[in-house]
Amino acid sequence: MKLNKLSLTxxxxxxxxxYLPIVxxxxxxxxESRLVTVWAGxxxxxxxxxxxxxxxxxxVWLSLKIAMGASTGAIILxxxxxxxxxxxxxxxxxxxxxxxxxxxxxxxxxxxxxSLLLLFVAMGQLFGWPSERGSLTILLAHITFCTAYAAIxxxxxxxxxxxxxxxxxxxxxxHPFKVFWLVTLPIIAPSLVAGWLLSFTLSxxxxxxxxxVSGPGSTTLPMxxxxxxxxxVSPKINxxxxxxVLVVSIAVCIAWWFARxxxxxxxxxxxxx
Amino acid sequence: xxxxxxxxxxxxxWIISVPYIWLLLFFFIPFAIxxxxxxxxxxxxxxxxxxxxxxxxxxxxxxxxxxxxxFLLQDDLYFLAYxxxxxxxxxxxxxxxxxxxxxAYFMARAEASVRNVLLMLVILPSWTSFLIRIYAWIGILKSxxxxxxxxxxxxxxxxxxxxxxxxxxxxxGIVYAYLPFMILPLYANLLKMDLSLLEAAxxxxxxxxxxxxxxxxxxxxxxxxxxxxxxxxxAVGEFVIxxxxxxxxxxxxxxxxxxxxxxxxxxxxxxxxxxxxxxxLLVPIALFNRYQAKEAANEAK
Amino acid sequence: MNVATSTATMADSAKRPEQTILQIQQVTxxxxxxxxxxxxxxxxxxxxxxxxxxxxxxxKTTLLRMLAGxxxxxxGRIILDGQDITALPPYERPxxxxxxxxxxxxxxxxxxxxxxGLKQDGMTRNQIGDRVAHMLKLVHMSKYARRKPHQLSxxxxxxxxxxxxxxxxxxxxxxxxxxxxxxxxxRTQMQLEVVNIIESVGVTCVMVTHDQEEAMxxxxxxxxxxxxxICQVGSPTEVYEYPNSRLTAEFxxxxxxxxxxxxxxxxxxxxxxxxxxxxxxxxxxxxNASVSAGMPVAVAVRPEKISVSFERPEQAANxxxxxxxxxxxxxxxxxxHVEITGGRRIQCTVANVARSTQDRAxxxxxVYLSWDTASGVVLTS
Numbered sequence: 001m002k003l004n005k006l007s008l009t010x011x012x013x014x015x016x017x018x019y020l021p022i023v024x025x026x027x028x029x030x031x032e033s034r035l036v037t038v039w040a041g042x043x044x045x046x047x048x049x050x051x052x053x054x055x056x057x058x059x060v061w062l063s064l065k066i067a068m069g070a071s072t073g074a075i076i077l078x079x080x081x082x083x084x085x086x087x088x089x090x091x092x093x094x095x096x097x098x099x100x101x102x103x104x105x106x107x108x109x110x111x112x113x114x115s116l117l118l119l120f121v122a123m124g125q126l127f128g129w130p131s132e133r134g135s136l137t138i139l140l141a142h143i144t145f146c147t148a149y150a151a152i153x154x155x156x157x158x159x160x161x162x163x164x165x166x167x168x169x170x171x172x173x174x175h176p177f178k179v180f181w182l183v184t185l186p187i188i189a190p191s192l193v194a195g196w197l198l199s200f201t202l203s204x205x206x207x208x209x210x211x212x213v214s215g216p217g218s219t220t221l222p223m224x225x226x227x228x229x230x231x232x233v234s235p236k237i238n239x240x241x242x243x244x245v246l247v248v249s250i251a252v253c254i255a256w257w258f259a260r261x262x263x264x265x266x267x268x269x270x271x272x273x
Numbered sequence: 274x275x276x277x278x279x280x281x282x283x284x285x286x287w288i289i290s291v292p293y294i295w296l297l298l299f300f301f302i303p304f305a306i307x308x309x310x311x312x313x314x315x316x317x318x319x320x321x322x323x324x325x326x327x328x329x330x331x332x333x334x335x336x337x338x339x340x341x342x343x344f345l346l347q348d349d350l351y352f353l354a355y356x357x358x359x360x361x362x363x364x365x366x367x368x369x370x371x372x373x374x375x376x377a378y379f380m381a382r383a384e385a386s387v388r389n390v391l392l393m394l395v396i397l398p399s400w401t402s403f404l405i406r407i408y409a410w411i412g413i414l415k416s417x418x419x420x421x422x423x424x425x426x427x428x429x430x431x432x433x434x435x436x437x438x439x440x441x442x443x444x445x446g447i448v449y450a451y452l453p454f455m456i457l458p459l460y461a462n463l464l465k466m467d468l469s470l471l472e473a474a475x476x477x478x479x480x481x482x483x484x485x486x487x488x489x490x491x492x493x494x495x496x497x498x499x500x501x502x503x504x505x506x507x508a509v510g511e512f513v514i515x516x517x518x519x520x521x522x523x524x525x526x527x528x529x530x531x532x533x534x535x536x537x538x539x540x541x542x543x544x545x546x547x548x549x550x551x552x553x554l555l556v557p558i559a560l561f562n563r564y565q566a567k568e569a570a571n572e573a574k
Numbered sequence: 575m576n577v578a579t580s581t582a583t584m585a586d587s588a589k590r591p592e593q594t595i596l597q598i599q600q601v602t603x604x605x606x607x608x609x610x611x612x613x614x615x616x617x618x619x620x621x622x623x624x625x626x627x628x629x630x631x632x633x634k635t636t637l638l639r640m641l642a643g644x645x646x647x648x649x650g651r652i653i654l655d656g657q658d659i660t661a662l663p664p665y666e667r668p669x670x671x672x673x674x675x676x677x678x679x680x681x682x683x684x685x686x687x688x689x690x691g692l693k694q695d696g697m698t699r700n701q702i703g704d705r706v707a708h709m710l711k712l713v714h715m716s717k718y719a720r721r722k723p724h725q726l727s728x729x730x731x732x733x734x735x736x737x738x739x740x741x742x743x744x745x746x747x748x749x750x751x752x753x754x755x756x757x758x759x760x761r762t763q764m765q766l767e768v769v770n771i772i773e774s775v776g777v778t779c780v781m782v783t784h785d786q787e788e789a790m791x792x793x794x795x796x797x798x799x800x801x802x803x804i805c806q807v808g809s810p811t812e813v814y815e816y817p818n819s820r821l822t823a824e825f826x827x828x829x830x831x832x833x834x835x836x837x838x839x840x841x842x843x844x845x846x847x848x849x850x851x852x853x854x855x856x857x858x859x860x861x862n863a864s865v866s867a868g869m870p871v872a873v874a875v876r877p878e879k880i881s882v883s884f885e886r887p888e889q890a891a892n893x894x895x896x897x898x899x900x901x902x903x904x905x906x907x908x909x910x911h912v913e914i915t916g917g918r919r920i921q922c923t924v925a926n927v928a929r930s931t932q933d934r935a936x937x938x939x940x941v942y943l944s945w946d947t948a949s950g951v952v953l954t955s
Contacts, residue, residue, distance in 0.1 A: 007379035011391065014376040018398050018452065021409035024419065028412070081292035085569070088285055093293070095566075100296040102565045103558055106502060108510020110527045111547050114534065115303030118544070121320050122306050144299040147292065159569075167644055168677035170664045172691030172742065176284070182690075186681045197400075205403050208512050212534070222404050229408045229517065241405040248400045252393065 022245060029238035046239040053236065056224055063204055063221035066135055070142035071150075071199035075192050077143065078150025078199075085151065086158045104148035113212030116141045120213060133215035141213045142206065146199035153198060157191035197251070304551070311544035314338045322540050341545035351529065351546065355553065358526040361440065362508035365447035366455075369504045370497065372448060373455035377496075378489075380456070381463035392460065399453045407446055407517050414442050414518070438520025446514040451507070455500040462496025463489075495564060502561035506554055526550055592619040595778050596641075596746060601650030603636050603802075610636040612802035613650070618746075623772060623779045625793035627786060627825070633802035634782045638748055641780060642671045655745055665694070671748040675755065676735035678723035684710070684734050685719045691742045709737040712771060728756050729764055736768060740775055747772065749781035753788055765791045786826050790814070798822045814876075820953050823874040830880070830920050831953070832857060832873045836865045845947055847891070848873060852918055858891035859950035872953040879949035880922035882910060882941050893944035896920065898935050910935065912943055 029047070033040030050056060081101060084091070091097075104112065120130055120137050130137055165187065169179040185192075207222035214220065228234050313322045314336070327334045345351040380391045398406060413419045414437040421433040436442050466489070474484040512527035519525065526546065533543040596618040603611040611633040618624050626634040639645045641652060643664030651660045659667055670691065678687050688709050692702045710716045713733035723731055732752070739747060752768060753761040769792050772779050783789050789796050790810040797807045798821070806813055806822045817823035820831065834850035834857060848857040848871060857873050865871060887893045899919065900911035907923045914920060922943055924934070935941045 007382070010375045011379055014372065014452075015391075015394055017372070017449065018395070021406060021413060021449070022398060022401065024412065025405065025409045077292045077295055080288050081296075084289040084292060088289060091285075091289055096301075097289075097293055097296070098566055098569075099562050100300050102562050104300060106506035106558060106561055108507050108512075108527060108550065108554070110510050110512050110530045111307075111551060114530065114543060114547050115307045116299065118306045118310055118540070119299065119303040125320075140299065144295070147295070151292070155569075162675055162677060164673045164675050164677040165679060167642075167664070168671070168673055168738075169679070169690065170644075171642055171669075171671045172738070173665045173694035174690075175665055178694070183679055187679075201400050207404055208531075222402070225402070225404050225408075226513070229404070229411075237405065237408060241402065241409070244401050244405065248397070252397060252400070256393070 022241075025238050025241040026245060029235065029242040031235065031238075034235055046235040047243075050236045050239045050243075055219070056221075056236070056240070059219050059221045059224040062135060062218065066139050066142060066220065067200045067203035069139050070146050070203040071196045073139070073143035074146035074150040074199040075154070075195050077147040078154050078195055079188075079192065081147060081151035082155035082158050086155050101148050101151050104145045105152070107145075109206070109208035110212075112145060113141070113209040116144070116209065117212040133213055134218040135214075137213040137215070138210050138218060138220065141209050142199075142203040145206075145209065146202055149202060150195035150199050153195040154188060154191045157188050161187055201248075307544045307547050307551075310541055311341055311548045312337045312339065313541050314340070315539050315541045320540065321538050338541070341541045342549070344542060345545055345549060350524070351526075351549075354524040354526045354529045355549070357524045358509045358511075359553065361443055361447070361525065362505050362511075365444050365451070365508050366501050366505040368444060368448045369451055369455040370501060373452055373459060373500065374497075377456045377459035377463055380460050381466075388464075395453050395456050395460075403450060404513060407450060407514055410442070410446055410449065410518060411437060414445070437518060438522065440519070440523060442518035442520075443515050443523055443525070446518045447504075447508050447511065450514065451504040454503040458499035458503065459493065459496040462493050462499075466492055495568070498560065499564050499568075502557055502564070506557050506561065509554060510550060592622070594618065595620040595655055596780070597651075597653040598637075598641075599651045599653065601637070601640060601647045601652065603633075603640060603645060604648045609802050611640070611647075614802070614804055615650075616797060616804060616807070618778060618780060619795075620778055621776055622794045623769065623781065623792055625789035625796045626780065626782045626799055627784070627789040627796050628799035629784060629825070632799040634784075634799045635750065637799070638671075638750055638780065638782045641746070642669060642748055643667050668742075668745040669748060670739040670742055670744040670746075671750060672732075672735045672739045672752060674751040676723075676731050678731060678734060678738070680723055683720050683722055684715060684726070687723070687734060688738045688741050691738065695742065705741060709741045712740070712774070713737045729760050732756065732764060732768075736771060740771075740777065744777065747777045747779040749779060751783055752781055752792075753783075753785070761788070762791075768792065790826075798825060800825075816951055817874060817953065820872055820874075823951070823953060828877055828921055829874045830877065830922075832875070834871060834873060836867050836869045836871055838867045846952070848952075852914070852916060853894050854915070855893060856891045857950060858947050859952065860948050865952060865954065873950045874953055875945055875950050877909065877921040877923045878907075880920070880943050880945045882912075882922055882924055882935055882943060884935070884939070884941060886942050887944040889944065892947065892950070893942055894920065895940065895942055898937055898939045898941060901937065908934075910941075912941060914943075 030042050030044065031039055032043040032045070081097075085098065085101065116137075117133070120133055120140075124130055124132075130140075161184070165183055166179050169183045170176065174182060205222060206220075207226050210220045211223060214223070225237060225240070229237060309325060310322055313325050315321060316323045323336070325336055327336070376395075380388060380395070383391060411418075415421075416433040416435065416437065418437070420436065421430075424430045425433065436445075470488055470492070471484055474488045475481065479487060510527040510530075511525060512531050515523045515525040515528050516531070519528075530543050530546045530550070533539050533546060594617045596616075598614055598616040598618075601611060601614050602609065614633075614637060626637060628634045636645060640647050643659070643662060643666075647660060651658055653659070654667070654669065659669075679690065682690065685706055688706045689702050692705055697705070706719075707716070710719055713736055715730065715733050715737065718726060718730060718734075723734070726734065732755070749768075753764060756764060765788060781789075781793065793810065795807065795809055796813050798805045798813065800821055806818050808816075813822060814826055817826065817829075823829045823831065832848075832850045832852055834848040834852075837847040837849055837856065839846060845858050845860060846865065848859070850857055850873070859873065886895075894914050896912035896914035898910055899913045902909040902911075903926075905926070907925050909921055909923050912920050912922065920943060
């Protein structure tokens with residue numbers, strides 16, 4: 001089969017390209033030597049150094065806190081936005097609203113970062129709030145661009161949902177608010193989880209926007225990584241990368257397991273009539 | 274037909290207005306402020322610019338300073354940076370498409386069970402840190418890096434190639450980082466394609482390669498546009514990749530904006546740079562928006 | 575209960591043998607500029623199964639959704655058991671609906687689905703348990719109480735949906751295309767099963783369907799709908815045998831329609847004679863409509879009422895000569911398409927009683943078609 005061979009080659013090369021750098025990082029995180037090119041034996045000393053780095057650890061902690069807040073805020077706003085987009089037909093400024101959901105997906109970070117900074121400065125001058133830039137301004141900025149991603153993830157699930165499920169709940173006597181809690185929310189829950197996780201990683205990953213809107217004393221993980229990487233290759237970063245890959249892989253495995261379980265449940269065959 | 278449930282109508286205004294106002298405040302209004310600052314004069318102050326409107330001695334002064342834009346025109350640096358950014362983003366997008374299309378195509382045609390694994394494999398890298406994945410390439414591309422060592426060990430080259438700190442490294446970085454964004458919409462599009470159309474084409478005597486050109490490719494236009502815009506637009510303003518892989522000589526507008534802002538502390542010029550970049554990207558962004566709106570409308574049917 | 579309307583209902587019901595439970599009064603629904611439902615008035619009797627039958631876009635689903643409360647009428651009133659429910663939201667109406675897609679909550683088990691409506695009413699845990707067990711038994715699903723909807727077959731899902739909509743003992747049960755999601759073979763079986771369950775509970779039921787066979791099997795009375803209006807209401811036999819318009823005649827079953835003009839007739843004549851340019855002999859039929867001489871009318875004759883023979887019939891009216899142009903063999907019956915002079919084709923069905931095909935007409939044969947005076951129906955519109 002010619003086609004199969006071709007497809008196998010294309011996919012192997014493609015995935016090798018995607019994964020080779022990550023595999024190398026993991027390998028070299030256990031390298032005794034500081035140099036990437038030389039293998040000087042197995043060692044976990046860079047992990048020790050990573051955990052001993054107070055600046056790095058406090059940056060990790062701050063990034064985690066901001067990411068939690070940003071992703072939670074983003075799915076709340078994103079759910080509302082998804083409802084507005086999917087359920088309410090056309091309303092005044094519908095096109096503008098749709099653009100404000102879609103544009104952040106492609107907007108270069110430098111523009112978003114600069115514009116938000118200028119907004120915070122102007123707000124500070126006009127209202128005295130936010131009085132200084134720091135983790136709060138980063139949080140607000142992250143909520144804003146994560147909302148767009150969350151709204152897209154949630155709205156695609158909402159579009160698939162059978163409207164008659166909500167009608168059925170209402171028909172059986174549930175008030176609209178209860179319909180939302182008992183029927184809509186459980187059904188769109190997977191997309192809320194997906195939206196939350198996506199927002200979380202986007203927030204954890206953002207360097208540019210955070211650099212613009214942060215203030216003294218609020219240094220996030222990507223900012224620390226960037227400044228240390230600029231100075232050259234650092235095995236500590238390899239160790240950090242390995243840990244990130246590990247955490248992500250575990251999370252994916254858990255998600256995989258749940259998905260498989262749901263699939264197996266679904267495959268329980270109904271009895272013949 | 275989607276009809277509004279009258280029971281929801283009270284909550285409707287509220288549900289729409291909360292995200293609407295948030296996005297207006299934090300996404301839309303900021304652009305207006307950037308435009309305003311781009312027309313002001315830089316000053317040694319906090320914040321480092323003068324107000325457009327001042328009121329003193331019963332005189333209302335509105336000063337619009339076009340000097341920043343004039344300055345951008347005068348200095349070659351900006352023009353070359355814009356040009357180079359557009360050029361780099363364009364070729365990187367084409368490269369992404371060339372690499373991503375075959376991958377997306379074969380993924381969509383794989384068996385259902387394999388397909389999901391492959392899809393997860395494409396998404397997985399984007400869940401790990403973008404910054405760190407770009408950093409990994411430094412170790413691969415530098416003169417005593419893995420790639421050069423490998424090529425020299427097999428005797429293909431005799432002295433190390435200069436890749437890091439060149440445009441080539443930037444291309445590699447962009448293609449690597451944005452490949453998933455190209456593959457995902459293409460994959461979604463190719464997966465939805467009605468395979469009986471291809472069977473119909475071959476039944477009518479079309480050879481496989483021609484079927485691809487005449488049927489598959491035109492039908493996947495929407496996916497190609499979406500994927501290309503998802504790569505092209507952010508790549509124009511990319512900062513991390515040129516500053517880590519491109520070295521001092523690579524001129525990209527995102528990097529220039531960053532330097533104006535952080536190194537020169539010239540906020541008005543940085544704003545002017547951003548406004549011009551936004552104007553350049555207006556058409557691609559509008560194209561992307563239209564595609565997304567069309568997709569949404571198609572799904573709603 | 576509203577006093578004014580209740581007395582009106584009492585007075586009305588005194589006149590009729592059956593008690594009216596639902597009154598739809600001049601209901602109109604506009605979507606933008608289009609009239610989805612146009613000035614519909616209808617009365618549903620207590621305990622009956624009533625089917626709204628019509629093609630897609632005829633307004634039947636909109637009418638049903640107005641009964642359920644998902645759409646508000648633009649004009650008109652809906653009165654259920656003496657209470658005006660026009661403005662009541664769906665969750666306050668004593669009406670439950672079985673959805674076309676069944677709309678079973680995917681995240682809840684069969685039990686939880688059936689208990690959902692009861693929980694909204696604030697029943698105690700024990701009461702709910704008893705009621706759910708009873709409903710499960712009623713639909714023969716006790717074994718599957720803990721299954722999730724996606725683990726059930728189509729027929730089982732339908733039973734659960736039915737049990738869920740009956741659990742609250744609604745005053746009115748609505749069925750939206752009840753067999754729409756089932757395959758053909760299962761459909762026939764479920765039609766009878768659903769009717770048996772509904773009748774054993776004794777609930778009044780309004781269903782919507784586009785399938786005439788389904789409507790005729792399940793319902794006691796039908797309402798034929800077209801472009802937002804109700805064209806005819808009656809029992810399946812009435813609607814089939816005595817259609818009042820071309821539209822109903824053509825919608826239910828197949829029919830041959832002849833255009834013609836009413837002849838002069840004697841005052842006390844029991845038969846009506848009609849001259850049709852399409853036929854050589856006149857059409858004769860029992861008087862079943864008020865017509866006057868010279869009036870242009872259409873006469874409908876059902877295919878199974880026409881007999882096929884090789885000899886010329888002796889009667890003076892109601893026959894025609896033609897050539898067999900097509901035969902559709904359907905097993906139990908065959909449908910003949912016979913071309914008569916002028917090129918017009920007439921359909922007639924012949925029961926295949928004997929196994930041999932020797933005596934039957936075949937392609938190209940010249941045959942005579944004839945029917946009784948009782949078979950034709952005059953359609954004035």
